[in-house]
Amino acid sequence: xxxxxxxxxxxxxxxxxxxxxxxxxxxxxxxxxxxxxxxxxxxxxxxxxxxxxxxxxxxxxxxxxxxxxxxxxxxxxxxxxxxxxxxxxxxxxxxxxxxxxxxxxxxxxxxxxxxxxxxxxxxxxxxxxxxxxxxxxxxxxxxxxxxxxxxxxxxxxxxxxxxxxxxxxxxxxxxxxxxxxxxxxxxxxxxxxxxxxxxxxxxxxxxxxxxxxxxxxxxxxxxxxxxxxxxxxxxxxxxxxxxxxxxxxxxxxxxxxxxxxxxxxxxxxxxxxxxxxxxxxx
Amino acid sequence: xxxxxxxxxxxxxxxxxxxxxxxxxxxxxxxxxxxxxxxxxxxxxxxxxxxxxxxxxxxxxxxxxxxxxxxxxxxxxxxxxxxxxxxxxxxxxxxxxxxxxxxxxxxxxxxxxxxxxxxxxxxxxxxxxxxxxxxxxxxxxxxxxxxxxxxxxxxxxxxxxxxxxxxxxxxxxxxxxxxxxxxxxxxxxxxxxxxxxxxxxxxxxxxxxxxxxxxxxxxxxxxxxxxxxxxxxxxxxxxxxxxxxxxxxxxxxxxxxxxxxxxxxxxxxxxxxxxxxx
Numbered sequence: 001x002x003x004x005x006x007x008x009x010x011x012x013x014x015x016x017x018x019x020x021x022x023x024x025x026x027x028x029x030x031x032x033x034x035x036x037x038x039x040x041x042x043x044x045x046x047x048x049x050x051x052x053x054x055x056x057x058x059x060x061x062x063x064x065x066x067x068x069x070x071x072x073x074x075x076x077x078x079x080x081x082x083x084x085x086x087x088x089x090x091x092x093x094x095x096x097x098x099x100x101x102x103x104x105x106x107x108x109x110x111x112x113x114x115x116x117x118x119x120x121x122x123x124x125x126x127x128x129x130x131x132x133x134x135x136x137x138x139x140x141x142x143x144x145x146x147x148x149x150x151x152x153x154x155x156x157x158x159x160x161x162x163x164x165x166x167x168x169x170x171x172x173x174x175x176x177x178x179x180x181x182x183x184x185x186x187x188x189x190x191x192x193x194x195x196x197x198x199x200x201x202x203x204x205x206x207x208x209x210x211x212x213x214x215x216x217x218x219x220x221x222x223x224x225x226x227x228x229x230x231x232x233x234x235x236x237x238x239x240x241x242x243x244x245x246x247x248x249x250x251x252x253x254x255x256x257x258x259x260x261x262x263x264x265x266x267x268x269x270x271x272x273x274x275x276x277x278x279x280x281x282x
Numbered sequence: 283x284x285x286x287x288x289x290x291x292x293x294x295x296x297x298x299x300x301x302x303x304x305x306x307x308x309x310x311x312x313x314x315x316x317x318x319x320x321x322x323x324x325x326x327x328x329x330x331x332x333x334x335x336x337x338x339x340x341x342x343x344x345x346x347x348x349x350x351x352x353x354x355x356x357x358x359x360x361x362x363x364x365x366x367x368x369x370x371x372x373x374x375x376x377x378x379x380x381x382x383x384x385x386x387x388x389x390x391x392x393x394x395x396x397x398x399x400x401x402x403x404x405x406x407x408x409x410x411x412x413x414x415x416x417x418x419x420x421x422x423x424x425x426x427x428x429x430x431x432x433x434x435x436x437x438x439x440x441x442x443x444x445x446x447x448x449x450x451x452x453x454x455x456x457x458x459x460x461x462x463x464x465x466x467x468x469x470x471x472x473x474x475x476x477x478x479x480x481x482x483x484x485x486x487x488x489x490x491x492x493x494x495x496x497x498x499x500x501x502x503x504x505x506x507x508x509x510x511x512x513x514x515x516x517x518x519x520x521x522x523x524x525x526x527x528x529x530x531x532x533x534x535x536x537x538x539x540x541x542x543x544x545x546x547x548x549x550x551x552x553x554x555x556x557x558x559x560x
Contacts, residue, residue: 007392011400014381014444021441022407025418032421083317090314104548105318107498109325111544112537114502115521119529120324120331128342163321172453213409221411224504228525238413238505245417245509255421258414269409 033255044249051252058256062240069236070264072151072226073219076158080166080215081208083159088170088207089200093179106167114161118228121157122148125229149231157225165214173207174200209276213269220265237261325541332534339528350531354539357530363520364536370432370507370516371500374439379493381440382447389448390455407445415442416509423510430512438510439503443496450495454488487555498544 223238244254335347
């Protein structure tokens with residue numbers, strides 16, 4: 001009897017905490033999302049009227065930002081995958097005794113605050129930075145083209161900031177591949193490309209799935225990159241939720257938008273996991 | 283002699299082809315160098331501009347100076363913000379590591395009813411965008427008339443750190459060889475002794491790694507903190523707020539110092555570990 005109770009006792013404190021400060025807030029947010037303004041009330045006073053139209057109104061008013069969020073998130077996830085996969089592969093198979101050091105270097109930029117690094121990008125890509133004048137004098141971009149306050153800068157910043165979230169799980173699953181399986185594939189007359197497609201990639205799939213999820217989810221809800229590196233035309237749904245909460249004090253709309261975002265992410269993630277065929281998460 | 287053999291066995295390859303071959307063989311290494319350059323450009327920029335004699339706005343290079351490093355607390359609020367971040371980081375890491383490790387042992391070591399539901403509950407906070415986590419907690423605090431500030435921020439950080447601790451520790455538990463524990467039992471250790479003298483020491487590096495991860499996530503968090511901290515300033519919040527009017531060079535000093543501190547700690551830790559293994 002005592003043995004059967006052990007797991008529940010171990011779970012109790014942590015789950016009690018998560019229930020109070022994760023599940024309850026989500027339920028509460030769901031309630032907020034269908035409230036409407038009290039007639040004649042102050043700013044920020046709402047009552048429950050089960051007004052589900054909030055969802056439709058909020059979505060219709062912000063569908064552009066929704067589309068942009070998912071577009072940016074998908075592009076930066078793909079870019080991060082393209083950068084991280086060879087990097088993780090090189091660290092796992094080509095680094096020799098420097099493997100651990102290089103792995104530390106992937107995480108190391110984390111310790112310089114991500115905001116400092118994002119602002120550094122803004123200044124590097126800005127008018128006073130060295131990139132823009134160089135590209136201009138080489139004739140690659142026109143005299144009037146700027147790099148900051150563009151969707152290019154936002155996507156680049158997102159790719160940059162979520163790169164370690166992609167590289168680490170990729171490394172973990174590539175590093176687990178027995179190099180002898182690759183040799184075996186070569187012995188069976190597979191060329192480099194076939195070996196990659198038939199052996200390396202399938203074996204590293206759990207890492208690809210985990211990495212893309214860990215990058216895509218925060219990227220879709222991000223608003224920091226868009227507000228530092230972008231301009232009003234690159235606003236994402238995160239920017240809208242933030243300003244609804246703090247500047248306009250329109251809690252129901254912010255809540256409805258949060259739920260729509262979460263639902264969209266969960267649907268995409270479920271489809272993706274089904275498609276990728278990995279049940280084991282992270 | 284050896285030179286002659288080499289000359290005899292390897293026919294001379296034209297220079298161009300040799301370069302091509304070298305590139306083919308080292309392509310992935312070259313790629314990795316570029317990826318690392320991308321990762322480190324802003325870190326280097328932050329470091330260089332920590333030596334800028336910039337006055338209020340650290341936007342344009344003025345002159346080289348050590349004075350920001352000599353007086354890292356020189357700019358108003360920088361160090362109190364840093365202190366808040368460190369305090370919140372330590373408290374949140376402490377609780378998240380304990381709660382998360384317990385959950386990891388329950389899920390990783392026991393088969394029980396509701397195990398897959400538990401896995402889902404751990405996955406959900408990671409699948410929730412930070413902005414939703416932050417907004418939902420803030421609205422709960424508002425309902426209960428709790429003012430955002432230090433403790434609400436700590437609670438919010440524990441919420442998002444727990445899942446990462448569980449995942450990290452669980453992976454370590456899964457990689458343990460069960461025969462080690464069986465051996466301990468065979469040698470008449472009871473369950474508690476086996477746990478204390480075999481299991482826990484073997485899982486400890488995983489727990490340490492999870493704690494480090496939790497601290498760095500907490501220390502660097504902005505979105506959730508922004509929702510739940512009210513008037514309290516943390517280091518990331520300080521940077522975000524001062525971005526509009528120019529970040530003082532002291533923030534660059536602190537960012538760079540944290541970078542080197544963390545790098546040193548990790549490298550020393552690895553060296554100690556390597557010596558132990560030997």
